[in-house]
Amino acid sequence: MLEHRQAAAAFGGHACILRRTAAERYVVKRASAPAMPPRIGFVSLGCPKALVDSERILSRLRAEGYETAADYASADLVVVNTCGFIDSAREESLDAIGEALVANGRVIVTGCLGARPELITTKHSKVLSITGPHQYDAVMNAIHAAIPPPHDPFVDLLPPQGLKLTPPHYAYLKISEGCNHRCSFCIIPQLRGLLASRPAADVLEEAERLAAAGAKELLVISQDTSAYGVDLRYAKSTWRQREIPARLTALCEALGELGVWVRLHYVYPYPHVDELIPLMAEGKLLPYLDIPFQHASTRILKAMRRPAAEAQTLERIAAWREQVSDLTLRSTFIVGFPGETEQDFEKLLAWLEAAELDRVGCFRYEAVDGAAANAIPGQVPDTVKEERWHRFMAAQQTISTRRLQNKTGKIIRVIIDELSDTGAVGRSEGDAPEIDGKVFVAGNELAAGSIIAARVERAGPYDLWATAIEA
Secondary structure (H helix, E strand, O other), X not given: OOOOOEEEEOHHHOOEEEEOOOOOXXXXXXXXXXXXXXXXXXXXXXXXXXXXXXXXXXXXXXXXXXXXXXOOOOOOEEEEEEOOOOHHHHHHHHHHHHHHHHHOOOEEEEEHHHHOHHHXXXXXXXXXXXXXXXXXXXXXXXXHHHXXXXXXXXXXXXXXXXXXXXXXXXXXXXXXXXXXXXXXXOOHHHHHOOOEEOOHHHHHHHHHHHHHOOOOEEEEEOOOHHHOOOOOOOOEEEEOOEEEEOOHHHHHHHHHXXXXXXXXXXXXXXXXXXXXXXXXXXXXXOOEEEOOOEOOOHHHHHHHOOOOOHHHHHHXXXXXXXXXXXXXXXXXXXXXXXXXXXXXXXXXXXXXXXXXXXXXXXXXXXXXXXXXXXXXXXXXXXXXXXXXXXXXXXXXXXXXXXXXXXXXXXXXXXXXXXXXXOEEEEEEOOOOOOOOOXXXXXXXXOOOOOEEEEEEEEEOOOOXXXXXXXX
């Protein structure tokens, strides 16, 4: 997985946040205030789903009058939101906890690694509290026990959208927690529980608040976006005086009414995904799908406990592109899975060439404590994993370069993320923040958060260079 750092201004100009993924942390500069209420340091690791958890905790902290600290020394207490999916992320989380303990001494731990508290206490016995993922009440109770809230939470003001760790012009919208799948390489259900969807009205009301606060792009996330509403039996809830079922298609249709970019992540290729393509053709959704295919060998997919109809998937991709010619497809794959032979890997490369995906991430298989895949015979040597990873990435870079070159001379929409000395840096409709490419835009009077038209002048393997078109 590629890692990116990005500075982002918090709502109201009160804070500045430096985000990191598995190897990055958030450093939050405290807003100036005449009083000195309790100050909480916050380190948030991992995926966008964990990011949303962090935002919710920070929002509740602000609502209760706490402030965020600029560094360990000025914090009265530090919260570490951990990642625990793979061993490297687990070690990174343990290191972050240790760093906070040394620098501050008062540490509360939450997040995915918190689902395995013995791993934390074995190495760091002095943490004040440990909770699992999305256990907001338990985290707040632990903070209250260590540092009582300074005042009545119903008195002070809080932005209606809550505190965000992203720039004001985009936000993550989490529609469910947990997962019902039993992929052999994954322990997410053990860490984050089974699927728990939010009512459609609850999601849509949050989306409205985010749009009203200035968000131009909503990134829909969950562990399995396609399964949204299954656990609720697609129950209806009332939004804008009408009943909206908890179904992905219905939810996306409603989100498309808000006049903002709507980008879908973590979409499993269930049959009803075909219903989303017309919404993209109508402009209600961005022409972008993030689908974790993971492999193309039927034998390996079965060992992964994943859908194994790779030929049918190619047919569906072709049909999707017939309806939406500028559709961007992003995916992730695993190489070196137990039992993967050279023939399996060659089949993956051939499928990749046939599918012509736009954005691809690749992981070298890494054993996860507690995952069923650990018992599969035929573990692949690290040297072979590395060699296959490089071959895979080289093949995909060729594909990516070819597809981006086709955009040269075309006019695209770009959302501006930040200004530069020569213009601005933004993203196209086919680029999600932090994981995809960038568009470097030349032009005058560009503003962060705006959506502009630009003509593509040239393309690289991952990024585009364009010139803004005068309105």
